[in-house]
Amino acid sequence: MSRVTLLFLQILVAVVTLALWQLLSTVPVFGKVLLPPFFFSNPVDVFSQIVKWFSSGVIWKHLAITLWESILAFVIGSAGGILVGFWFARQPRVAAVFDPYVKMVNALPRVVLAPIFALWFGLGVWSKVALGVTLVFFIVFFNVYQGVKEVPTTVLDNGRMLGMNERQLMRHVYWPSALSWMFSSLHTSVGFAVVGAVVGEYLGSAAGLGYLIQQAEGVFDVAGVFAGMFVLSAFVILIDMAVTAVEKRLLVWRPTAVTRD
């Protein structure tokens, strides 16, 4: 399938879906509107809501807040995950002692932590960051831990035979291996940073995309809820594209980074 045909078909799906949505929510079929506007709104209203947000400039503040929370959650969560991942991988005894607790905390659905974080860190940015950190940390932690553990023995022996000391092994062998594992999960961890921010906002805040959606829902403004969802997906897709660009640069040495066309 050529690129043009593919693009055409992809656009066609969107057009057909939106057209159906618009038709079914405005034109009665056999005297009955199948998608009642109260519950489903319609694409025109949703679109005009999005336009209103952007033309009035209201949305930028919320986008900036959500982005800032996601970045903080990602940076802090990753730093913690790398540190603890390295520590546990190099100190098997520490890892063994903490193992059940790590599993326990990781098994906990993070949403239940949101109220306690709101209590501890208030309704501002930091309670959302904390929620995002609990999500990002474990992904990065498990990957770094694995990355350090799974360095092939031959590569390690080779490093030793070439004369590397422990510090040099860390820098030239363990560190790149751990980073490669971490980068391979970059999409997931960045995604979770955004999830943490938005869910946190939804559960209690005064700004951000989650707040916007929650506010609209509070007054049964379904068009507002859908508009918020569309803006959020566009936001996540843009971030994901940025991550892909970063990944391509960082993982050039990996066979999987080679595209075959």
Add this chain to the structure above:
Amino acid sequence: MAMTKPTAVALDSATVAFRLADGRVYTAVEQANLAVDHGEFVAIVGPTGCGKSTLLNVTAGLLKPAAGTARIFDKPLAGLNRDAGYLFQADALFPWKTAIDNVAIGLEIRGTPRSEALARAQQWLTSVGLGAFAGRYPHMLSGGQRKRVALAQVLIRDPKILLMDEPFGPLDAQTRQIMGNLLLELWTADRKAVLFVTHDLEEAIALADRVVIMSAGPSARIIGDWRITLPRPRDIAEIRMEKDFHALHREIWGVLKDEVMKGYVQSTQAGAA
């Protein structure tokens, strides 16, 4: 010491044993005596699983013998063997470094300035025939090319002893011959003591000054030691056609054959048990 150079590698009644998961002790190599002179090329041949690589790892300092001693240039080996370069059977290049960085690393960790290390690495890549591939990552190179990089990586440090564990094992027959000739060419230019482990008797005779035969494991022993007097320089592909080569091959194979069969029977029984 003024008169004679000390022996590069001397294993004296080296015994290597492992504790298995179920607590039993498995003796891989028993009472091995082996001496490699300065500048001598010694090949160790034996059936699969006879502990050839184990002996090599003892010489490298990666394994400690349970009994007996390993001496390197007349000094008892403690810790890793700093005089040795090791060419592994499996891929051991750092996948996150380019070919030239892989070669330069051996100098860099020693404190050589990066620009100088890179210049020397480029020279070494050229001498293994990969001058144009400096910027490639290992996964972009073929198996044979990766071995060439690994060879340059080891040789750039100018080790006095070269340990090779079936280095050309994973390669196809033609590439093996080409790599063998490259190895001989580099070795002739700068004679190091070489300990070359292989299961391929023909390869061993074609390359080495001496061929050492090990018995089937467990408790493998050294059971034969032949001096290969074939003239040098040799061509790996052509030397196999010569009469002297055949005579040597027949003689050594006579001893090796029984051990290969024993090793085969043991490995099938171990699989059934």
